[in-house]
Amino acid sequence: MESVLKIEHMSKKFDDLIVLEDINLSIDKGEVVVIVGSSGCGKSTLLRCINGLEDIDEGQVLLDGETVNPGNRNLTKSREKIGMVFQSYDLFPHKTILENAILAPMKVQKRSRKDAVEEAMRLLDRVGLAERKDSYPRQLSGGQKQRVAIVRALMMDPEVLLFDEVTAALDPEMVREVLDVILDLAKQKRTMLIVTHEMSFAKAIADRILFLDDGRIIEDSDPKEFFTSPATERAKRFLRTFEYEK
Amino acid sequence: MDPEIIREYIPIFTQAFILTVKIGWIGIALAFLIGVLCAFTTYFKIPVAAAAVRCYVELFRNTPLLVQLFFIYYGLPAVGIRISAEVCGAIGLGLLGGSYMTESIRSGLEAIPVIQTESALSLGMTNGQLFRDVILPQAFTISVPGIVANVIFLLKETSVFSAISLMDLMFTAKDLIGLYYNTMESLFLLVIFYVIMLLPVSLAGTLIEKKVRYRMFGD
Numbered sequence A: 001m002e003s004v005l006k007i008e009h010m011s012k013k014f015d016d017l018i019v020l021e022d023i024n025l026s027i028d029k030g031e032v033v034v035i036v037g038s039s040g041c042g043k044s045t046l047l048r049c050i051n052g053l054e055d056i057d058e059g060q061v062l063l064d065g066e067t068v069n070p071g072n073r074n075l076t077k078s079r080e081k082i083g084m085v086f087q088s089y090d091l092f093p094h095k096t097i098l099e100n101a102i103l104a105p106m107k108v109q110k111r112s113r114k115d116a117v118e119e120a121m122r123l124l125d126r127v128g129l130a131e132r133k134d135s136y137p138r139q140l141s142g143g144q145k146q147r148v149a150i151v152r153a154l155m156m157d158p159e160v161l162l163f164d165e166v167t168a169a170l171d172p173e174m175v176r177e178v179l180d181v182i183l184d185l186a187k188q189k190r191t192m193l194i195v196t197h198e199m200s201f202a203k204a205i206a207d208r209i210l211f212l213d214d215g216r217i218i219e220d221s222d223p224k225e226f227f228t229s230p231a232t233e234r235a236k237r238f239l240r241t242f243e244y245e246k
Numbered sequence B: 001m002d003p004e005i006i007r008e009y010i011p012i013f014t015q016a017f018i019l020t021v022k023i024g025w026i027g028i029a030l031a032f033l034i035g036v037l038c039a040f041t042t043y044f045k046i047p048v049a050a051a052a053v054r055c056y057v058e059l060f061r062n063t064p065l066l067v068q069l070f071f072i073y074y075g076l077p078a079v080g081i082r083i084s085a086e087v088c089g090a091i092g093l094g095l096l097g098g099s100y101m102t103e104s105i106r107s108g109l110e111a112i113p114v115i116q117t118e119s120a121l122s123l124g125m126t127n128g129q130l131f132r133d134v135i136l137p138q139a140f141t142i143s144v145p146g147i148v149a150n151v152i153f154l155l156k157e158t159s160v161f162s163a164i165s166l167m168d169l170m171f172t173a174k175d176l177i178g179l180y181y182n183t184m185e186s187l188f189l190l191v192i193f194y195v196i197m198l199l200p201v202s203l204a205g206t207l208i209e210k211k212v213r214y215r216m217f218g219d
């Protein structure tokens, strides 16, 4: 398989705090990789380093063999190809749903309005929000907003999609509608790197599970294997926190 | 109150009104320009300039307009720069207003959450596109109530122009009272003309606030 995203010996510090240490990772085209780990282990930071929202201290991130981080003089070009959806709703509140979707394609890719609107409507329809195109973000529920955020990222036709706990701030009944959209993307063979706390979702969607602990990838395994017999004691303990017994 | 006297005074007050409004709005335009420049300077943390802006803002926000006008009107000629009372009024108002506008616009810019910047950047937008299409329109929405309040405040501040011998509304009223003792009529017209000057601005301000706020906040 052809590797799209490659991370080599990446380390990241915040002042004296080592947040990521010697991260090595290669993601193939069409692969869905899920990152799990306890709070504060560095999952968000890992995603943010990939698209250059954070500088890194050592190593490098490559997209299609080209350096993204560090020291890319054409960072905006690389970011076009790396879509990201955040945990907190980050739609542009002064723009309608449709305008949110077409802003970057028109400004960044210089696509015509007609062309951008056509595609936006197709994608909004696919996530069941076509009829809300003229609403403002404040008029949408959390789950709807996240679906629009996914559409907005897809509009750039990115080679890799990064999801950072996109359902963590949602009411339980809205989680499903967002995860279904992401499952649909997996069926379309989108390359994705997903951080989530939804273990059953992770099990269902992942081609590969990475377990991040204290800034290091300590397991990189097949989902079945990871969830039934994790290799490390640390992962066993982590998985136990999702089980309830009386 | 003698209606005859009021009728007689109206043209005099109208002239003073026009002068006051003209200088007032030139000053406000200047204030807005200064405010935008200074707020951007602060927002982008431009070295040295940002510190200079800070000093300017604190100096002008914490001194009365009257004192500022005295400095410009009597101070500048002392160092050989001669300007008319009208120019002095507009500049004084512009400098005072600039310090207030800077704060209103800056606080709007700084109220935009970092996530907005990050999501725009992760869509591949340049810093310019991010600022123009994402930050600025949102910041403006937040700044509007402050800007409107400043405009009203500055229009009221025009009443100190009389201290530098500008034939504004205040000066005219004082003058007429001093000369003919028609106190009631003069005060009546003074109030009326100030209300005429300010009421439309207040109403328009409320309308604009509603309109721009609606999109983002829905109230």
Ligand SMILES: Nc1ncnc2c1ncn2[C@@H]1O[C@H](COP(=O)(O)OP(=O)(O)OP(=O)(O)O)[C@@H](O)[C@H]1O
Residues within 6 Å of the ligand: A014, A017, A019, A037, A038, A039, A040, A041, A042, A043, A044, A045, A046
């Ligand atoms: N801007 C920052 N400055 C300093 N420290 C930071 C910064 N951002 C994150 N950290 C620290 O880095 C570590 C990793 O944070 P990160 O947000 O990547 O964790 P996470 O795995 O995403 O956690 P969560 O599951 O709670 O989202 C934490 O200890 C956090 O406090």
Ligand SMILES: [Mg+2]
Residues within 6 Å of the ligand: A043, A044, A045, A164, A165
């Ligand atoms: Mg996180």
